Amino acid sequence: MPADRPISELFAQGRPLRSIEFFPPKDAAGVEALRQTATALRRISPDFVSVTYGAGGSTRERTAQVSAMLREDFGLTVMPHLTAVNHTREEIAAIADAHHQRGIRNIMALRGDVPKELTATTAFKDGLRFGCDVVALLKDLHPDICLGVGGYPEKHPEAPTLDADLANLRRKVEAGGSFITTQLFFDNTVYHRFVDRCRAAGITVPIVPGIMPVLSLKQIKRITGLCGASLPAQLVKRLEVAGDEPEVIETIGIDWALTQIRDLLARGAPGYHLYILNRAKSALILAAGLAA
């Protein structure tokens, strides 16, 4: 099997890219469900898929196995995530070498969050303190691997100001990040303002909006609480009206995401990245709704 194309080359084609994020399942039943999702998604041919990594190394093997499965059994261009927290440089190098050997040429390079059982002083090893350190290490090890980095339109929760966060984002790009995928957001003005501020700060790489179709009000309140994204009052009202009707909530979530994506693409976003929690349905409906 030939090596993957770097995603930066796909962006250079100037068409919007569609990408989908998976997480590595915990058991065989989850893997089977993921296989079914990947089979269903064949119809819409995502430009690439990504596979998350459990900060601290908790999914080290599973992220690699699922990435290999999606690439080899489904012919997908796969971008495994890699978080540096709790890893030495040697461990990061071993993971990156294994991906490279399998033909993977794209990695989402992240710092990760400190796991509960560790502290900031024990979690960061060998000077791998921030995303820019991980990017620099990976770029040094494998210059032919295209690196994506995370961006936070509503500011990373630890950053004192958005300007400080943007200066740090710029560091990641200068260290070798080829594109930015954003944290999820539900209000497009947040993304458009972020892109304007990035451009003004001299960050010129593609900024891919991260979109999550809502599946439940409780779940989305928990997720936004953790990542610091805001929930528009109108979306909350709609979800409250839907009450405990999962199908109605799903319809509202997909409708909101579709409206977001249409506006983003119309205003020049370089594609969209879907956080679908390993379920095919929303991605298929969104692709159908966006078909010309």
Ligand SMILES: Cc1cc2nc3c(=O)[nH]c(=O)nc-3n(C[C@H](O)[C@H](O)[C@H](O)COP(=O)(O)OP(=O)(O)OC[C@H]3O[C@@H](n4cnc5c(N)ncnc54)[C@H](O)[C@@H]3O)c2cc1C
């Ligand atoms: C697209 C995307 C995918 C993700 N996938 C995963 C995943 O698979 N697994 C997972 O565990 N987590 C994932 N996360 C979450 C991510 O790991 C956390 O948000 C983490 O806290 C930040 O990682 P980072 O590399 O983006 O941060 P960094 O860029 O390191 O930033 C973290 C904080 O440090 C500050 N900072 C950065 N550089 C400097 C510097 N040089 N000096 C001072 N301050 C600095 C920043 O402003 C920010 O406040 C993902 C996030 C995104 C947006």
